[in-house]
Amino acid sequence: MKSCILLCGGKSRRMGQDKGSMRIHKKPMIIHILESLNNEIDELVIVLNSSKRIKQYKRLITQKDYNYKIYFAIDEIEDKGPLVGIMTGLKNIHSDYALVLPCDSPYIESEFIYTMFDTLEILNETKDEEINAVIPYHLGPRDAETIKKAEPLHSIYNKKFIPIIEEYINKDVLRVRVIMRNHKCYYIPIDNHLINEINFRNYNRPTDIDKD
Secondary structure, eight states, X not given: OOEEEEEOOOOOTTTTSOSTTSEETTEEHHHHHHHHHTTTOSEXXXXXXXXXXHHHHHHHOOGGGOSSEEEEEEOSSTTOOHHHHHHHHHHHOSSSEEEEEETTOTTOOHHHHHHHHHHHHHHHHHOSSOOOEEEEXXXXXXXXXXXXXXXXXXXXXXXXXXXXHHHHHHTTXXXXXXXXXXXXXXXXXXXXXXXXXGGGOOOOSHHHHHTO
16 A cells, blocks of 8 residues: 655745645646646545644545545644654554655656655565665765755655654654654655656745746
C-alpha cells in the first residue's frame, strides 16, 4: 500500500488566505495535487488544523474523482508547525511509510510521486538497514550542503518516526530538519531528469502568484 500525507494545517499568514483552496489556473491548489496522485497511491490523509476547515475542504473535494481513499485528520497539537502535521498524518496511515507533501506546491508531477516510491522500494530491497526517510535535495557544489538544500516537506517518512517526533515536540524542538540531522536518511538528487525542480515550486505570498 502507498500512502500520502498532505499538509494543509498552516495559517497562511504571508498569503493572507487559505492556500490549499486558493485558485491557481482556475482550480484550487489542492486539486492540482490530488489529480497528480491518481494512479500513484492507495490512500491520502489530508491534515488540517480545525474541523471547520475539514468541512471547507470536503466541499472542494469529490471522492469519486480520485481512485484512492481520502481521509481527513486534525493536527494533534495546535500551532506547532509541519512536524505535528507529519506526526498526525503518520498516525492515520495504514502502511509503513508515507510521502509527505505541502498543499502549496500545485505542480507536483505524477512522475515525482512514482520516483519517490520506486526509490523507497529499491532501497528496501537492497539495503540491509531499514530506511528511515527518503528526502530529495537540490544539487550543489558541496555534499556538506545536502541537508541545507533538502526538501523535507516533499519526502517519504517511516511510520516508526512517530515516537521520535513526539519526543522532539515534547521538548519544543519543532524543526523537521532535526530529524534529518539526527537520524540516518537517504537523499535523492533533484536532477531535472528523474525529479524536476518544478515539483518544489510553491506559493507563500501574493507576489508569488503575480509571477506565474
